[in-house]
Each structure stands twice: as C-alpha cells, then as structure tokens.
Amino acid sequence: MLKVQEIRELIKLVDQSNIDEFVYEHDGSKIKMKKKTAEEVVARPVMPVMEEIPAPKAVQPAMVKQEVVTEPTVQAPIKEIEADTKDLHKIVSPMVGTFYQSSSPDAEAYVKAGSKVSKDSIVCIVEAMKLFNEIEAEVNGEIVEVLVKDGQLVEYGQPLFLVKAE
Structure with a gap:
C-alpha cells in the first residue's frame, strides 16, 4: 500500500500532467484519480436555465405600478385628516x-x-x-x-x- 506522502506526490504529478484519469491497483487496493476537464464545466446547463426565469422581472413592474397608483390615494386622506x-x-x-x-x-x-x-x-x-x-x-x-x-x-x-x- 502507498503511503500518504506518495499519494500526495501522485496527485501533484497527475494535476501537472495532461492525464485526465489515473488508476493504480496493487494487492487488492485501488486508487483512482480524475481531473476536472473543461467538458465538465461546459456540460453544466444549470446556470443558463436559472438566469432564464422571467417571473420576478414580470411581477416587479406590476408591483411598481400598483404602488404608484395607490400612493396618491393613501396620501390624500392623511392630508385631510391632518x-x-x-x-x-x-x-x-x-x-x-x-x-x-x-x-x-x-x-x-x-x-x-x-x-x-x-x-x-x-x-x-x-x-x-x-x-x-x-x-x-x-x-x-x-x-x-x-x-x-x-x-x-x-x-x-x-x-x-x-x-x-x-
């Protein structure tokens, strides 16, 4: 079995090389290392989908219009009361x-x-x-x-x- 220091050195070597995946087997023990590649980062469609949600943008203008419409009606009675x-x-x-x-x-x-x-x-x-x-x-x-x-x-x-x- 490899020592912790030897595993760390292997990680550094794999990280610095062009190898995307490394597997080491010895006496029934197995060490498998994978690098994150550019394909993995590009393959994430989550970010664009989250940005495309238009619901909050559509709701906000309506809320602003409601506030503008109701604001003068709220102010007038207060002035009358005062x-x-x-x-x-x-x-x-x-x-x-x-x-x-x-x-x-x-x-x-x-x-x-x-x-x-x-x-x-x-x-x-x-x-x-x-x-x-x-x-x-x-x-x-x-x-x-x-x-x-x-x-x-x-x-x-x-x-x-x-x-x-x-």
Whole structure:
C-alpha cells in the first residue's frame, strides 16, 4: 500500500500532467484519480436555465405600478385628516405595546367616539411586557375618533385618540 506522502506526490504529478484519469491497483487496493476537464464545466446547463426565469422581472413592474397608483390615494386622506385635526388634541401611546379598549374582553370600552373625558379619565390600556398600563386623557373634552383597533400593536408616540378639548 502507498503511503500518504506518495499519494500526495501522485496527485501533484497527475494535476501537472495532461492525464485526465489515473488508476493504480496493487494487492487488492485501488486508487483512482480524475481531473476536472473543461467538458465538465461546459456540460453544466444549470446556470443558463436559472438566469432564464422571467417571473420576478414580470411581477416587479406590476408591483411598481400598483404602488404608484395607490400612493396618491393613501396620501390624500392623511392630508385631510391632518387638516381636520389641527384643532384637536391627540392622545398618544407612551410606549410600544398592545392597545386595549377595555379592562377585559367582555367589559365595555372605556371610551367611544362622542364620550366626554376629563384629564384623569382612563381612555385605554397599553400592554407592554405583561404590564397593563392605564392611559389617561390628559385633557378635558370629547373623544372625536378612536384611531386604533382593539388588540392592535402600537408604537411609541402613535396617536390613539383625537379629542376636542374644552
């Protein structure tokens, strides 16, 4: 049997020569070496097939058109709301969490559109890290609009209610 060093030398010799395949048999042991040839590299049709897949290119223009079409319709209502809300007080979320309108699923909501509130009135709960934080109105007035849905995730500073201050 050949030693590891002798096998390494054979590999180097085969690699440097023009031989594509080398087989050595001795006492029931067999060593077979093959070089990668240019034919093997050329024979791979995988790359051109993968490049020919047109589906993502065909989908992207349609998505861009949809965004362009929907963008102006999204912007217009936001400007209208901003114009209407200049005189209104916004009750914002003091933290990131989950918005709840009531203390339990079967309890009535703390406030609805048209409800009268005072500075210390509880308007909702924001749950953050298993802590339920009661949010107060901070102003006397009337709830004009509830801006988020029950169970919705809210961000820090996100408006929750619009209040017409008195």
